[in-house]
Amino acid sequence: MYFGAIEAGGTKFVCAVGDKDLQIIDQTTIPTTTPKETMKELFRFFDSYSLVSMGIGSFGPIDVKQGSPTYGHITNTPKKGWTFFNFVGSIKEKYDIPVAWTTDVNAAAYGEWKNGAAKGLENCLYLTVGTGIGGGAIVNGKLLEGFSHPEMGHILLQPHPDDSYEGHCPFHKNCLEGLASGPAIEGRYGKKGIELSGEDQVWEMEAYYIAQALMNYSLILRPDQIILGGGVMKQEQLFPLIRKNFESLLNHYIDTPDLSNYIVSPKLGDRAGITGALNLASEVVETI
Structure with missing residues (x-):
């Protein structure tokens, strides 16, 4: 059982895979360029694993309101090329797994609350x-x-x-x-x-x-x-x-x-966000 986690920043994406105990077994960093290029490298990393879910903490603003037509999108970000990018939709289309979706700072808060x-x-x-x-x-x-x-x-x-x-x-x-x-x-x-x-x-x-x-x-x-x-x-x-x-x-x-x-x-230093995203990934499986 593997969980995927993404801490998506305006400069870089940190991607990690955790085992059933939420221990990180693999991790990579991808420069944030265009959505097409960044997601291509992201998929290349995660394709090696059979994931049961994904947790994402993303730069924003993002739409977190369930039922909204743009839920799962990065919205009116100043980051060139990423305005109204359907982040959650692209993950689900590729892997068809449950996705936990929140902001990068929410993920960091969650990581420090769970483990820090x-x-x-x-x-x-x-x-x-x-x-x-x-x-x-x-x-x-x-x-x-x-x-x-x-x-x-x-x-x-x-x-x-x-x-x-x-x-x-x-x-x-x-x-x-x-x-x-x-x-x-x-x-x-x-x-x-x-x-x-x-x-x-x-x-x-x-x-x-x-x-x-x-x-x-x-x-x-x-x-x-x-x-x-x-x-x-x-x-x-x-x-x-x-x-x-x-x-x-x-x-x-x-x-x-x-x-x-x-x-x-x-307490977790720069690992707070990716730790929170992993925890959220494990919990979205428990709620379905």
Whole structure:
């Protein structure tokens, strides 16, 4: 019995096969080019296995609403060539197996909840801060989805008093993604974040914006834990700065768990998404 898993990102696809115990037995990485080229390589990898199901965590926006005419599609993505690509349909046409379908950040949240930092908790939130910013949440043991999936990277923020940067997001400017994503850091300072590791003022401002968002998520969702992943969060000096700003902004209005256990890095690291996709693949078989 083999389960397939895909973590579909705008830059690369991570594809994995897991056994009945959800242990990864094979894995590959495929550059995200055109749908035709990418899916050809994806099928080449999975064709060697007799899969019983597939779990997909995809970049978006995507349609997750069962019964919708475009369920299973990537929708109005800025990724060239992928707009309204029928992802789930292409998998089902090729393999005729059950497919679990959600966002890449939802898959990462699920992975951390099942096997990582949030294991044993009822509620958690996973936020990835990188080229883009997105979030997924587990609420009372279930992925948070409604009319569609959350778009946590686009909540509006108050600009830092010392920040004159207008924002990177073409839709909102002063949203979280517009002010705190990797491209926003580069747009503000003219250098990539990795080149600015020793510049304290860069990370103080970044922490201020992320802490604002975490305060809002905390007030609305009251998670047991917030997990921060993505390329920007590999700057580990951010964590104490975020906790400090979070505490100041919240101003003791609500109680939270101890901040060292509340705002944390992913225990699974870069494997959170593919782990979540594998778990979802195993569970979609159980529900049919």
